[in-house]
Amino acid sequence: MRYRTIGTDPATRREVSVLSLGAMLFGTATDEATSYAILDRYVEAGGTFIDTSDNYAFWQNGGQGGESEELLGRWRRSRGVGGEVVIATKLGARPLAPGTSYVDNAEGLSAKVIRESAERSRERLGVDRLDLLYAHIEDHTVPLEETVQGFAELVAEGTVGLLGASNHRAWRVERARALAAAAGLPGYEVLQYHRSYLARRPDLPSDLDPDGDVGWVGPDLASYLRAEPRLTLVAYSPLLKGAYAKPERLGEDYALPSTPARLAALRAVADETGATVNQVVLAWLLGGDVPSIPLVGFSSVAQLEESLAAVDLELTPEQRTRLDTAR
Incomplete structure (x- = not known):
């Protein structure tokens, strides 16, 4: 395994593995033993x-969320896991009532919600401090100043370490960071968005935003990350739910003129290296111009093993150039 440091403050920064494990479906679709x-x-x-x-995962079995955190808490206690493992969690997108969703009935990012939701997450996980806490989605009903202050208070109290944002527009991330800096408060240092080798169609809406430009790394956010190298990008859904191995699963989200050429380049590099296409995608993310920590979820140990092997896969500069320029 390889490691990198996230965060800049010596009091809160952490060294983490370059491959992050997604626990979204643990305790629901993925049973406890698995x-x-x-x-x-x-x-x-x-x-x-x-x-x-x-x-996670409120959409499974009519739940309301919290099942993944609860399972991780049980696992930590049963294995004696302590601070050597960094657990990141998020708040803001938990539905307020069963049968509703974050699209129309989310808890939001008020100071009250931030405090109360973080406390419940600590209880479920069985920890005194959340290593990394994200604002999961945007909340347009609450002033950014209140959200920034709400997160900062928890850091000052020692119940939260690092702060992050997920699925926010780049300008809102920058605005929140500027507000925090001006007030001498801790701000977002880790960003979590969807990023993969194939580009997503920018004209399609998403459930996060009808304009379709929220939740994934497009040109604007990529440019921002290049200009802010102290920020860390955690890239979720990098393997497109298995679609690289089975391209027929790609669907209209990735129906771009560049897709066939990029898939061909990917297969060629996989053949040259003796790796799988999934491993090449992860290696591309790990060492790209916007270095990313891939966040991968698994439903079996065999799937995990494939991704673990990607950590040691080194692509040559020529292979990276071919992958980057495939059109």
């Missing part, structure tokens, strides 16, 4: 960066 097996193997291989949220 979840424990994946977690155990990940840690055995040197993995130290696990991702969850207080709303």
Whole structure:
């Protein structure tokens, strides 16, 4: 396993593995025994960066969220896991009532919600401090100043370490960071968005935003990350739910003129390296012009093993150029 440092403040920065384990479906679609097996193997291989949220997975079995955090809490206690494993969680997108969703009934990012939701997450996870806490989605009903202050208070109290934002427009991230800096408060240092080798169609709406430009790394956000190298990008859904191995699953989101050429380049590099296409995608993310920590979810230990092998895959500059320029 390889590692990198996230955060800049010596009091809160952490060293984490360059492959992050997504626990979204642990405790719901992925049963407890399988979840424990994946977690155990990940840690055995040197993995130290696990991702969850207080709303995972509310859409499974009519739940309201919290199941993933609860499972991670049970696993931590049963294995004696302590601060050596960094667990990141999120708040803001938990539905307020069963049968509703974050689209129309989210908890939001008020100071009250931030405090109360973070406390519940600590209880479920069984920790005194949340290593990394994200604002999961935007909340247009609350002033950014209130959200920034609400997160900063928890850092000052020692119940939260690093702060992050997920699925926010780049300008809102920058505005929140500027407000925090002006007030001498801690701001967002880790950003979590969808990023993969194939580009997503920018003209399609998403459930996060009808304009379709929220939640994924497009040109604007990529440019921002290049200009702010102290920020860390955590890239979720990098393997497109298995679609690289089975391109027929791609769907209209990736129906761009460049897609066939990029898939061909990907397969060619995979053949040259003896790796799988999934491993090449992860290696491309790890060492790209916007270095990313891939966040990958698994439903079996075998899937995890494939991704673990990608950590040691080194692409040559020529291979990277071919992958980057394929059109």
